[in-house]
Amino acid sequence: MRVVNARILDECITMPESFTFSAFNLHPGLLAALPAQCQVPTAVQQQTLPSIIEGQDVLALAPTGSGKTLAFGLGLLQRLTEQQEIAQTAAENKSDLITAPYSRAHMRAIVIVPTRELAAQISTVLGPLAQSVSLTLTTLCGGVDVEQQIAEFNERPAQVVIATPGRLLDLLRQKLISLKAVQHLVLDEADRLLEMGFWPDIQKLMAAMPSLQQQLLFSATLPDELATQLTQLAPNAHRFAVGSQNSVVEGVSQTCYLVNKGSKAQALIKLLQEQLNQQQVLVFINARDSADAVAKKLNKAGIQARALHGEKDQTEREQALLAFKNGDIKVLVATDLLARGIDVTALPVVVNLDLPPSAPVYVHRVGRTARAGLTGVAVSLVCHGEAGALAAIRELTGEALPLQALPGFPVTDQPASDVRSKRPPRDKQANRRNANQRRNKSVKG
Template sequence: MSFTALSLHPDLLAALPAQFQVPTAVQQQALPSIIAGQDVLALAPTGSGKTLAFGLGLLQQLTAALNESTDHTNALTAPYSRAHMRAVVIVPTRELAAQISEVLAPLAHSVSLRLTTLCGGVDVEQQVADFNEQPAQIVIATPGRLLDLLKQKLISLKAVQHLVLDEADRLLEMGFWPDIQKLMAAMPALQQQLLFSATLPVELEAQLQELAPNAQRFAVGSQNSVVEGVAQTCYLVNKGSKAQALIALLKESLSAQQVLVFINARDNADALSKRLNKAGILALALHGEKDQVEREQALLAFKNGDIKVLVATDLLARGIDVTALPVVVNLDLPPSAPVYVHRVGRTARAGLTGMAISLVCHGEAQALAAIRELTGEALPLQTLAGFTVTDQPASEARSKRAPRDKKANRRNMTKRTK
């Protein structure tokens, strides 16, 4: 199947980059329903083309509506009106908003539609001024900034007809869910809801049913699966040897590769970045404590190949698309199994192949078990040459400490009775 078979506007077809001439599985399945105005829930692995699936669907509908209007020209050139906002795409992070905008903005321009982002990290007054000067039919936003602008009555969502929740599982979690509910309550004209994600925990099914009870459901591949093309390897190493093991990999088997390293703690990200640079490996850290300029500069340096390694917290686990990224390394396993799927999905995107390496210590046995259960992957632990494991599994360590603990307790009891 080609995109021409999906009844898309000729200008949209002409604006598609050459590498996107053949729709992916999720695009083939979901686009007809989206264009028909139906609610859709699409579950597909990271890198499978979800952004174009909902993006092309929105642009086709808005283009058709504008072409049907006799006031088409005036609608696009008249002074600012809040009613211009017809579609809202809500995402959990600024980086994902920027990525979606980068993909969809040229397509929107091709059909004389405007698209903008409303996210934190940017001056509010300047953002609103830009929005007023250049009214947009499609807004890509993070929940916090959108709700803040709504409360200040700087924007209105009353004319929004299409809502997309990208990375829907994250947006349905308690941290975002109250904001999403408030935003939806401010959209009385809402006609279509599109929910896209790579993972969907069972515990969120009830919320999903409440949110979009009539959604057409599409699933590409196994739910919560890792995208095809990712070669996954897990090395068992001592907890205290992880950084040195990473350096060894970067200097040996990964010497010619660009690598995205995931780590759980912000402070550890900065420390690891400094250690890599001392070892002669150009690296930068990226996490939520960095200001927006630092975040953009670090990501741009990595995309341009100016640095070899980007050390990131899970800020980057969802949605960031680095072209042809060959390797992802988990220095720490994530405490949440679905996050693993999103992390390793930064490689092997758009049909390419990639490698995901995890450095696992005995203390992460439960996290590894949860990842195996979620993904259905065996993920056997392998040995890493030059790194003998001397740490003991947690159960053995506890059993060896028990006699000493009992002796200590007896000594304490003796002291208290004297």
């Protein structure tokens, strides 16, 4: 059986065979560029593509791995292709009846994402599709030399740009790019953009897009604050919801072990050596410094591992991720930089060494496995101090997530509510005696 790119599979979860992408009247080039395994659209693609192609604003809520990239990507490329054909026809007829100015040298559409890794992944998926209809696509992200990036961009202007908000705003402030011709804006992982504090940057960027005509907002969750922001940005957006919000993807077997806080690293090593031997494992951890420390302990125990977090430079990040995807290392210890948008072919196991402080992040973390209809395992090592986080995850997902004992790791830590104060409270009589003594001393003085 031929091995297929995991991201493409994610975009092509099986639907009724009677419904194919040809039903959307997509450009022949786009249809031809779709892999053979990708002829049946997913639910989110079926629901949103007609509205996107018609030029309407869209707000789509869909779980991770449901096919959001191809949903907005195909719709966006179809719109741009139609505009390009109209402009060419008008030029041939020397007509002035063009609804909007069109220039191949100008950015027409921007997809804003929270991380460089997600930008690279989207470019990988949409690049061949854009090429099939003679559109140029590029990425503008941090971690790359600005002068080199702009030189390449000026040499080969792109109509579609995948960007992180920080780098895009920086280029705009330096007047190295113009957003005046942008007509289509996509915010992918909108909830994550909000969580990471990018919303003020996005508002500044939108203010620099006077020709903006269409906004496509894709998100896995819709917290109240985001709902308010999105209503302000696109009040007339057509809303679509696919699947149960905040639910864990089907096919994930979830296990939670109760361990001492100080025993987590050793418990992870035991799991990797005994239960998860020879499997690729993506380990999530909350703190950047801890990621490096844990990776070091794993290597010392003979387990090939690397750390990946936001303080690594772009080259280190790319090398670590590539080594993991290629199977050169078995374990990647990462912060939530990788909780969304990164796909590793048939990743079997995700481990939460720390529970995330935000319950929706748990859903995105475990969603790195069991993609494309496959099965996967999610293991969480939980200490008493994470009881609140576990309760929030249970409430959000509706999962029982019972705590199990991990053989060889007895729990000696006590729950916070059971821990006695280091200084026992004095009884009332002792308090009164001390108060009387202080008063007597005061009178004598």
